Amino acid sequence: MDIQYKKGVLKLCLLSLLYNNDWYGYDISEALSKITEISDGTVYPILRKMKTEGLVNTYLSEKSNGPPRKYYTITTLGKEEFQKQAKEWLDFSEAVKNLIKENYDG
Amino acid sequence: MDKKTYLTILRNELKKVGVAEIDDIINEYTDHFDSKQKLGKTEEEIANKLASPEYIAKEYAQSIDPKNTNPNYGKITMTIGLGFIDIIMVMILIVLIGWVIVLGVFSITLIVLSFLLFTNLNIVELIPYLPYYGKVLIGLSTLSLSVLSGLGTIYSFIYIKQWTKVYLRWHKNMLNNGIYPKLSLNPEKVVDKINLRLLMMISLILFGSFLIITMILLMIDANAFEFWHEWNWFQ
Numbered sequence: 001m002d003i004q005y006k007k008g009v010l011k012l013c014l015l016s017l018l019y020n021n022d023w024y025g026y027d028i029s030e031a032l033s034k035i036t037e038i039s040d041g042t043v044y045p046i047l048r049k050m051k052t053e054g055l056v057n058t059y060l061s062e063k064s065n066g067p068p069r070k071y072y073t074i075t076t077l078g079k080e081e082f083q084k085q086a087k088e089w090l091d092f093s094e095a096v097k098n099l100i101k102e103n104y105d106g
Numbered sequence: 107m108d109k110k111t112y113l114t115i116l117r118n119e120l121k122k123v124g125v126a127e128i129d130d131i132i133n134e135y136t137d138h139f140d141s142k143q144k145l146g147k148t149e150e151e152i153a154n155k156l157a158s159p160e161y162i163a164k165e166y167a168q169s170i171d172p173k174n175t176n177p178n179y180g181k182i183t184m185t186i187g188l189g190f191i192d193i194i195m196v197m198i199l200i201v202l203i204g205w206v207i208v209l210g211v212f213s214i215t216l217i218v219l220s221f222l223l224f225t226n227l228n229i230v231e232l233i234p235y236l237p238y239y240g241k242v243l244i245g246l247s248t249l250s251l252s253v254l255s256g257l258g259t260i261y262s263f264i265y266i267k268q269w270t271k272v273y274l275r276w277h278k279n280m281l282n283n284g285i286y287p288k289l290s291l292n293p294e295k296v297v298d299k300i301n302l303r304l305l306m307m308i309s310l311i312l313f314g315s316f317l318i319i320t321m322i323l324l325m326i327d328a329n330a331f332e333f334w335h336e337w338n339w340f341q
Contacts, residue, residue: 025134026141039157044134045165070134 006036010046012089015082018056018074025070047072055081109139109149112159119163124288131166181281188280195273202266209259216252220245234339240324247316253309257302268293 010032017023017031029043050056055078060068074082107115113132120128135156142152156162222229223245226238236244272289279288328336 026138029138039155039161040152041135041138041156041162042165044131044138045162045168048131048166049168069137 006038007046009089010036010038010043011050012082012085014043014046014050015055015074015078015085018072019079019082022071022073025072028072050078054078107150107153109136109153112139112153112156116159116162119159120166122290123163123167125163125166135162184280188277192277199266199270202262206259206262206266209255209262213252213256213259216248216255220248220252223248234334235337236324237327240320240327243316243320243323247313247320250309250312250316254306254313257306257309261302261306264293 013032013035014028017028023031025044025047028047029040032038032043033040047056051058054075056072057075058070058072061071062068113135116135117128117132120131125131138156139149139152143149157165221227222233223241226241233241268289269291272291275289324333325331327333330336334340
């Protein structure tokens with residue numbers, strides 16, 4: 001799939017992932033590589049961009065063994081953005097589905 | 107590529123594109139390596155699956171929020187302001203180019219002079235009396251100095267070119283909310299490759315040594331400290 005195309009959707013996926021739970025950066029990367037074929041490590045720049053946009057926040061959490069881990073959490077603005085983008089995406093994908101299914105032989 | 111190499115390259119690339127909070131980013135990737143290593147993966151395997159450091163640095167450069175990095179000045183005010191700075195910069199550039207030209211002409215003159223000394227030619231009667239060995243030695247000294255100033259010319263040229271590029275990039279960024287990566291003030295590795303510094307050092311030492319040796323030999327020859335008076339140079 002086209003990379004630029006994917007990146008737009010990835011942001012929506014990340015917002016959905018974080019919607020109810022805080023995630024550790026590495027776990028986000030792993031979860032995403034299960035559903036898409038993006039190279040490892042490309043999710044961190046996207047998360048950083050979302051942070052500067054105010055959609056997510058980070059905090060450090062102390063662990064008994066090893067150094068503190070950085071967790072990502074969604075902001076109110078992030079939740080609003082998710083609702084908006086999710087609607088756009090579902091409407092769009094519904095329209096695309098209707099348009100292409102009549103020609104699809106699968 | 108092992109973990110250390112990957113992180114070092116990433117750090118350098120991030121510096122190159124002018125991303126802030128580099129330590130924070132490096133921590134993220136260190137964590138990534140550590141977490142995968144706990145699952146039994148080798149550093150090489152992990153690095154192979156990661157996107158290249160160059161690519162990642164570029165992604166971070168793009169992720170810089172334009173609103174955070176640059177206040178939104180009016181485009182017209184910005185263009186006028188930049189216009190004034192441009193005028194000053196062009197004047198400085200002219201001076202710097204002038205310096206390169208002067209240094210270049212100086213080097214060529216020295217080469218011509220050393221050629222005249224070697225061949226014992228004295229076209230315009232400018233070279234005063236000297237025994238031939240003295241001419242050869244002074245010629246060698248002059249040649250070393252010409253190498254030194256020639257290298258200086260190249261050095262200055264490379265740096266001025268790079269600074270011009272840096273300025274043009276800055277100029278472009280001011281008009282485009284800083285979306286392009288900043289350039290380094292130091293030129294690329296070309297300079298190190300030819301090892302200009304070492305060559306310059308050697309030519310400087312040769313220039314000095316030949317000059318001093320010649321002076322001493324001439325003093326002994328003329329049997330006087332101020333041998334130029336013995337040979338009536340200034341009459």
